[in-house]
Amino acid sequence: MAGHDEKGRMKPDEPVGGSTGYERHDRPARLNRRDVLKGLSTVPALGLFGYAWNQQRQFQQTTAEAAATAPAAPADLQEINVALLGAGAQGQVLTESMLRIAGLRFRAVCDIWTEYNQRRVVNTLRRFKHQVNAYEDYREMLDREKELDAVIIATPDFWHAQHTVDCLEAGKHVYCEKEMSNTLEGARRMVDAARRTGKLLQIGHQRRSNPRYLHCHGKILQEAQLLGRIVTVNGQWNRAVTPDLGVPDRYAMPEARLKQYGFQDMHQFRNWRWYKGLGGGPIVDLGSHQIDIYSWFLGANPSHVMASGGNLYYDPKTHEWYDTVMVVYDYDTPAGPVKAYYQTQTTNGSQGYFENFMGDQGTLIISESEVNYAGQLYRDPNAPAWDEWIQKGYVSAPRVHEAPAASDEAPKAIADVRESVPPDQHLVPVVLRDPYHQPHLQNFFDTVRGNAQLTCPSDISYETAVAVLKVNEAIEARSRLSFRPEDFKVEGATT
Amino acid sequence: MNGGRWPMIAITLLRVVVGWHFLYEGIAKLSSGSWSSGGYLRQARGPFAGLFEWLASDANLLANADLITMWGLTIVGLLLMLGLFTRLASLAGMGFLVLFYLANPPFVGYFYSIPTEGSYLVVNKNLVELCALLVIFFTRSGLYAGLDRIVHALLTRRPRLAPAPSVS
Numbered sequence: 001m002a003g004h005d006e007k008g009r010m011k012p013d014e015p016v017g018g019s020t021g022y023e024r025h026d027r028p029a030r031l032n033r034r035d036v037l038k039g040l041s042t043v044p045a046l047g048l049f050g051y052a053w054n055q056q057r058q059f060q061q062t063t064a065e066a067a068a069t070a071p072a073a074p075a076d077l078q079e080i081n082v083a084l085l086g087a088g089a090q091g092q093v094l095t096e097s098m099l100r101i102a103g104l105r106f107r108a109v110c111d112i113w114t115e116y117n118q119r120r121v122v123n124t125l126r127r128f129k130h131q132v133n134a135y136e137d138y139r140e141m142l143d144r145e146k147e148l149d150a151v152i153i154a155t156p157d158f159w160h161a162q163h164t165v166d167c168l169e170a171g172k173h174v175y176c177e178k179e180m181s182n183t184l185e186g187a188r189r190m191v192d193a194a195r196r197t198g199k200l201l202q203i204g205h206q207r208r209s210n211p212r213y214l215h216c217h218g219k220i221l222q223e224a225q226l227l228g229r230i231v232t233v234n235g236q237w238n239r240a241v242t243p244d245l246g247v248p249d250r251y252a253m254p255e256a257r258l259k260q261y262g263f264q265d266m267h268q269f270r271n272w273r274w275y276k277g278l279g280g281g282p283i284v285d286l287g288s289h290q291i292d293i294y295s296w297f298l299g300a301n302p303s304h305v306m307a308s309g310g311n312l313y314y315d316p317k318t319h320e321w322y323d324t325v326m327v328v329y330d331y332d333t334p335a336g337p338v339k340a341y342y343q344t345q346t347t348n349g350s351q352g353y354f355e356n357f358m359g360d361q362g363t364l365i366i367s368e369s370e371v372n373y374a375g376q377l378y379r380d381p382n383a384p385a386w387d388e389w390i391q392k393g394y395v396s397a398p399r400v401h402e403a404p405a406a407s408d409e410a411p412k413a414i415a416d417v418r419e420s421v422p423p424d425q426h427l428v429p430v431v432l433r434d435p436y437h438q439p440h441l442q443n444f445f446d447t448v449r450g451n452a453q454l455t456c457p458s459d460i461s462y463e464t465a466v467a468v469l470k471v472n473e474a475i476e477a478r479s480r481l482s483f484r485p486e487d488f489k490v491e492g493a494t495t
Numbered sequence: 496m497n498g499g500r501w502p503m504i505a506i507t508l509l510r511v512v513v514g515w516h517f518l519y520e521g522i523a524k525l526s527s528g529s530w531s532s533g534g535y536l537r538q539a540r541g542p543f544a545g546l547f548e549w550l551a552s553d554a555n556l557l558a559n560a561d562l563i564t565m566w567g568l569t570i571v572g573l574l575l576m577l578g579l580f581t582r583l584a585s586l587a588g589m590g591f592l593v594l595f596y597l598a599n600p601p602f603v604g605y606f607y608s609i610p611t612e613g614s615y616l617v618v619n620k621n622l623v624e625l626c627a628l629l630v631i632f633f634t635r636s637g638l639y640a641g642l643d644r645i646v647h648a649l650l651t652r653r654p655r656l657a658p659a660p661s662v663s
Binding site: 031039043045049120243249 | 507510515519522528552553554576577578641642643644645648649
């Protein structure tokens, strides 16, 4: 006869009356009322826990819904039926922003990674009461979802052109993530399809709709001209070393499906930005956003580019593109020549990302990340006073310099006649409290309703694509390359 | 149990609140949908940091570590609250806490950029909770107030297993 140990497990061949350990405690020999009561005495704590957890869940749900649910739409607001094509990390970022925009109805989600991405976004949307259909093949989605007004595309770069062209030709407006395409030929097809179909095509250079950038461009640079003549620009995106994205085996896609959609394996699928033919590397992924701002703020396209880059750090087998790139552009702006430096490196994240415009009267450091760069402006001592612009609210009042502490221990600062007097520091008084992509998506949907104009239509983003994709070419060529003005234009209709 | 009634009630209370904590840590991770220990593991410090970073570096290992953590915490919490298989649950709970403690040990000379809510030197709340489980383990609190008592009473009722001395 088998015995039992103290954990209730069967113990074979325990001798009767042997040392089971039970005897050491004055435990009752049979189940009495007292045992039942004491045995169950902590069960009510579980009920209390259940109650507390339920309260907590309700609280979290209410706050999440309040934060994410679109504000109540006015009754006459035309509802826009949208689909998400590409439900990876960027697709989710866009989805979260869109859930905060009034008057949108999600109808469909398409992603080839049905095991993970697709399921995750569909679940999120269903939580917010959007009854969406899920697709693996976007053509099937376009065939079936006849009522769609707009498609949001966040697939890998090498799919952008085909996805965009097919969606536009199916009569949908398109918001497509940057980079427009990994090839200029693809980008041209997109511009051409937008022109031919008359449908809207917004590209996801979201800083173009950011109120801080709009304020800096419209008020500080154009109207007040606080920087004077911009002569140099520098900017960077420094990113810390990051491990490759992996995937647990149970979520892996079948090889046939990966191949069907242009990927060798799951590693390539997850880390497509690093592979030639799929993405463009960090300079295209990150630099594209900021080089777009260079051209926008300078009001010109570059005339020349020289660049140096290489794969200095990562395994070149899995990181075909350059992990480090340094670029110098020449611009011939209406105000005069400009040199613009940009670097992206993926081996050290300190000092993050920003764009720094330096004119003969002032400096503007701006970044999408307000946490790190609050939008500082420096007025050069020889520039006219900014009082008028402070009164108008274009810039904040200058920060008062604190007198250096007169300490006996600190070495006395020696004023050198060659040093400039430190400039006053001001701040850009406009902040964005919404997610970064929300204003850009809002601009797209406002334009769909006919109430706005796209801030980044395809012909503008084509110019950026020309400037950015040329960097990789310049690195390979190891020489200074020039742009012709006509390089930035898409002429006529191609087929 | 030895030591009288009030100490055992106090230890039962201790077991229930530690169980509550485990249960909520587990349930909160399970219900968040996207929780992963990856970030925590990659931030590991101290002499065992390499082990935790290695765990985070492989997607399959990490996925398993996540599952074990989420479900482990939940189950340990539930068992501790109910006083069922208390010793097994205490052991498992201590196992988790040893790992949590070693991933970010508050040893002399380690500085954390993540702000904490208190000040710790060698002893932190993980270690305190671990010691609480040690008390629960050795006092077998489930046998005083918990389902273990019922389980054991049912089992010991069988005359062959625990014959009453008067019967023989």
